[in-house]
Amino acid sequence: MTFxxxxxxxxxxxFGVAISSSSPAVAARCAYARAGVGAVASQNVTDPTLGPLALDVMEQGAGAADAIAEIRRQGRFIEYRQVLAVDRNGATAIHSGPNSLGIWTQAQAQNVASGGNMLANQNVPRAIVDAYLDATGHIGDRLIAAMRAGLAAGGEAGPVHSAGMKIVDKVSWPAADLRCDWTEDCPIEAVATAWDIYKPQLDAYVQRAIDPREAPSYGVPGDE
Known part of the structure; x- marks a missing residue:
């Protein structure tokens, strides 16, 4: 129920993760990223322990393929899981269990991997990968372009209701973690709107955390 x-x-x-689903709050359960390490999506009858496990393996110096191999070794009911990983060198790996739901498939290239289940057709992940590779600018812009392309290619078999985008950079917390947990409208466009607002302030939010004395003004009433 996810792409x-x-x-x-x-x-x-x-690193970044972008995700959408007919299920509520998909990004809260399925999107994982760690600065300097990698990014992981754990979806399809989701086991939220698999994202941190894959990141822990990659943080120890292993690549995405080794992380996915460890997921297959340690994961319970792995035949139901779909897990995507990208590592610090841009290598990618994917596990899609044979019990993934509905039409499911995957696509990958250097620096990007996509997967989905309960899809409208087999072309959605390839459209996502191609759009990411063709897009330019900030990784957040490229993630949004890729998700829009996936939706345009058919997306999920039914309507999507939640979406999210997580980006990590040099600090231990997400530089951006934007979500639409439920809407009857398009959740991808809701996240895109939030990104348009958040993007100009992203660096300032990081700087305020590191050293507020060097931060720009807060942009609220009463701030001088």
């Missing part, structure tokens, strides 16, 4: 991508920006080293 997603994990990605690395080769220019900045940022």
């Amino acid at each position: 997603s991508l994990v990605a690395r920006c080769p220019d900045t080293g940022m």
Whole structure:
């Protein structure tokens, strides 16, 4: 009931995950990323322990393929799980269990991997990967472009209701973690709107955490 991508920006080293589903709050359960390490999406009858497990393996120096191999070794009911990973070198790996729901498939390239289940057709992940590779600009812009392309290619078999995008950079917390947990409208466009608002402030929010004395004004009434 989900389509997603994990990605690395080769220019900045940022990692990102973008995801959408007919289920509520999909990004809260399925999107994982760690600065300097990688990004993981754990979906389809989701086991939320698999994202942190894959990141832990990659943080120890292993690549995405080794992380997915460890997922297959340690994961319970792995035949029901779909897990995507990208590592610090941009290598990608995917596990799609044979009990993934409905039409399910995957696509990958250097720096980006996509997978989905309960899809409208087999072309959705390839459209997502191609759109990410063709897009330019900030990784957040490229993630949004990829998700829009996946939706345009058919998306999920039914309407999607939640979406999210997580980006990590050089700090231990997400540089951006934007979600639409439920809407009857398009959740991808809701996240895109939030990104348009958040993007100009992203660096300032990080700087305020590191050293508020050097931060720009807060932009609220009463702030001088």
